[in-house]
Amino acid sequence: MILLTGGRGLLGFAIAASLSKHHLAYCATTTQVPAEHPFVSCNLLNPEAYPSGNEPWDAVIHCATHLQGGGTYAKNMRMTENVIAFSKKHPVKKLIFISSSNASVPLQDEYSRSKKDSEKMIRESGLEYCIIRPTIMFSERDKKNIFKMMQLLKTFHVAMIPGNGEYRLQPVWVDDVADLTVQCLLKWDLAKNQVLAIGGGETLEFKEMIRRMGSALSAFYIPVYMPLPLLDLVARDAIRSFVTEKIMDNSAIESKFNVHPRTLSSWLEEFRLVDKKQAS
Numbered sequence: 001m002i003l004l005t006g007g008r009g010l011l012g013f014a015i016a017a018s019l020s021k022h023h024l025a026y027c028a029t030t031t032q033v034p035a036e037h038p039f040v041s042c043n044l045l046n047p048e049a050y051p052s053g054n055e056p057w058d059a060v061i062h063c064a065t066h067l068q069g070g071g072t073y074a075k076n077m078r079m080t081e082n083v084i085a086f087s088k089k090h091p092v093k094k095l096i097f098i099s100s101s102n103a104s105v106p107l108q109d110e111y112s113r114s115k116k117d118s119e120k121m122i123r124e125s126g127l128e129y130c131i132i133r134p135t136i137m138f139s140e141r142d143k144k145n146i147f148k149m150m151q152l153l154k155t156f157h158v159a160m161i162p163g164n165g166e167y168r169l170q171p172v173w174v175d176d177v178a179d180l181t182v183q184c185l186l187k188w189d190l191a192k193n194q195v196l197a198i199g200g201g202e203t204l205e206f207k208e209m210i211r212r213m214g215s216a217l218s219a220f221y222i223p224v225y226m227p228l229p230l231l232d233l234v235a236r237d238a239i240r241s242f243v244t245e246k247i248m249d250n251s252a253i254e255s256k257f258n259v260h261p262r263t264l265s266s267w268l269e270e271f272r273l274v275d276k277k278q279a280s
């Protein structure tokens, strides 16, 4: 049995679907009450709340996270600590931690620090682990990042561009990250004790990404360039995290796990066709 934390989240949902596709039995945690099989209600901050289960736990995929809000660092560290304790108790043979590309650059916000320090805690736990570091993700289910930018473009015809918009991003499709996660479980000998980066199939400057979104939506928009010193006054950490380039090398995941991440442009093209069909 596999324990998947955060199974109702953006990535957790995609991992759950991929596990089902491969006929791998899992139990997924959610904070929602009540929860129906294969979900179980569990506040991961409380070590007593973790599922006991009579069957052996083979693997844990730790995907749950707090992204922002008060105490993000402390909450994420507590969850990691509890997941490690659970993994040692049962004992789990494979622990996959979903980290972030933010852990690969010197960012000081609570979320990025929690990812970096959780990675360290996991590496030093004595358990067999695999750490996956995705870049910013896109999906039609996304409510917060890329898809939200597209909704703003479509509804308000405005693109807020922090700084000069010339820093590069490498957005990755959520299903490619889910695919890699499951491939790691299946090819554990290759994944064991590795830190694997995953970014999308193309690298785009922020303002070019916005231009392609506008084109996919057939939406005119006014780009509003927001000076970084001004943004620093309101949300320094969040903005610095966003504009700091995180370009990932996909060669390891392509050669070892046969995962070839799609481009944002191909997804936008698909999105454009669906949008056009719905409009007609």
Ligand SMILES: NC(=O)c1ccc[n+]([C@@H]2O[C@H](COP(=O)([O-])OP(=O)(O)OC[C@H]3O[C@@H](n4cnc5c(N)ncnc54)[C@H](OP(=O)(O)O)[C@@H]3O)[C@@H](O)[C@H]2O)c1
Binding pocket: 005, 006, 007, 008, 009, 010, 011, 012, 029, 030, 031, 032, 042, 043, 044, 045, 062, 063, 064, 065, 066, 067, 098, 099, 100, 101, 133, 134, 135, 136, 137, 138, 145
């Ligand atoms: N989204 C991105 O662009 C991105 C980029 C790089 C890395 N990542 C990483 O990918 C992973 C998944 O991100 P995501 O975007 O899918 O996040 P998400 O949609 O916000 O989902 C996070 C999940 O964590 C669960 N959770 C939070 N606090 C919890 C607690 N105390 N107890 C139990 N569950 C708790 C939530 O469960 P409920 O829904 O049940 O409340 C939620 O489903 C995270 O580790 C994140 O750091 C994400």
